[in-house]
Amino acid sequence: MERYDAIVLGAGAAGLMCAAEAGLRGRRVLVIDHAERAGKKILISGGGRCNFTNIGTVPERFLSANPHFARSALSRYTPADFLALVERYGIAWHEKTLGQLFCDGSAKQIVAMLLEEVERGGGTVVCGHGVTDVSHADGQFAVTTTQGRFSAPALVIATGGPSIPRMGATGFAYDLARQFGLKVVEPRPALVPLTLGGDDVLFRELSGVSAEVVASAGGASFREAALFTHRGLSGPAILQVSSFWRHGAPVAVDFLPDRxxxxxxxxxxxxxxxxxxxxxxxxxxxxxxxxxxxxxxxxGVFAPNDPLGRIADATLRDAGGQLAAWRFHPNGTEGFAKAEVTAGGISTAELSSKTMEAKRVPGLYVVGEAVDVTGWLGGYNFQWAWSSGWAAAQAI
Incomplete structure (x- = not known):
């Protein structure tokens, strides 16, 4: 059995960040991933250009059962810190709308940078290792994979959530958490298209049409583009409110936000x-x-081509109100298959907000999407990955 100072399960954004930082602090780190290559979700993000952070990152732009949990990590490792790392590697970047930062070139540059940082810290990344067993005894975590056995006094769960299963995503993190007695907030798809049925089916005929709107659900409102699809509603405004939407609730859309x-x-x-x-x-x-x-x-009060002069003021006022708060009644979402991230996850009540360590299981850490912390669309979830991974690394 090979021994390390820390084993990180998951070679995604949070796992690689944690491994790199811990290695640079002198820890001997092993990263294990069941996929055939590291950073698969990073590679497809941002249309292949990786929206790696958002300069507008503040704790209020994250959802969690404990809205204050993310504050510590986000304040100690900021977008400016990650941007400094990007620039140190000479990766060209640009800012798009709403503070979103993207690579000029390819998301491959971010993965290569993280892997080089892990290597610089002396860490090892092994892919194609399916984890078959994890146990804990005498202060040591033992991890058995399809290709070997490893142990360490620190274990980091960085395997994300079940969103985008075609990339190999699973609920493994939650199974492991429950094994160690940690509570899990029910996971659900977030940043996900909504589906329409009933009286709203007519709008599916608009598939491919987009417009700038203000969409609102669950007390949150976002002004961005909405896109009609053959199944319902998508586009940035809809993806944003989907994280706040609950089954049975309406989504209000203002089609004329400047009127x-x-x-x-x-x-x-x-x-x-x-x-x-x-x-x-x-x-x-x-x-x-x-x-x-x-x-x-x-x-039947009026027809689309009736001159406004023939229509009563009260009727026009009602029509304006309807267009400013058009109520859709989604019958669901397109699920984890199309969700960019997972809301819910391992309960923040189980973890230290400073170190990401499980309060009841010394040496066990949880970072990134596996935690019940979900950011808005636009680079926020990557920043949470960097910040939470960094925070755990300081404690290992």
Whole structure:
């Protein structure tokens, strides 16, 4: 049995970061992953360019049963810290909307950087090792894989959640947590497209149409693009609110976020011969304008091509309110297969927010997506991976 100072399960963002930092602190570290290569989810992120952090990272942009849990790690290893590492490796980057930082080139550069950091710290990464058993006795964790047995006084769970199973993602972290008596907050898909049924099925006909909206669910609102799909709703605004949405609840969409509540009355006075359909076509894709105009007027009170001058003010006010808070009733999500991340996970109540160590199992650490901490879309989850991995490494 080979002995190490720490064994990290999972060669993803959090695991590699933890291994690199612990190695640079003089620890002998082994990283084990069942996939054939390290960093598989990093490689596909950001369209292959890796949205590696967000300069707007603050604890308030993370979901957790304990909203304060992420504060310590995020404050001690910041986006500026990771950006300094990226620049030290000469990786060109650019800022896109809303503080999102991407590689100019390829996500492969981030994986190569992390692997080089692990190597610089003397760490070892082994892939293609399926873990068959983990045990703990006499202060040592023993890990049995399909290719060997290893032991260490510190074990780091960095195997993520079950989102994107085609990349090899599983619920292994939760099984291991339960084995050691740690509670798990029910995992659910997050940053995931929503599916529509019932009266909303008509909107599936708009597949491929996108528009800038304000989407709201669960007390959160985001102004970004929404995309209609053959199954329902997607796009950044919808992915964002999906993390807050719960089954049975509506999602409200403001299709005209730059218009006042009285805009149709103003339009009626300015151009009484204008129609709702024509006005909507001026500010959104024609196909979407047609459907919304027809649905708003479907009560028979007015038709999409009726001149505004013939429509009562109260009716126009109601129509404006409907367009500003269109209520969709999703019947579900596209599940873990299409979810970018997993909400829920190993309970933060079980862990130290400073070290990520399990309070009841000395030497056991949990980092990254496996923890019940989920960031907004746009680089936040990578920053949590870097920060939590770094925090654990300081304690190993």
């Amino acid at each position: 006042s509540a009285e805009w149709l009355l103003d339009a009626k006075r300015a151009s009484p011969q204008a129609t709702l359909r024509a006005l909507l076509r001026d500010v959104m894709p024609d196909r979407l304008a047609n459907v919304l105009a027809e649905r708003v007027g479907q009560s």
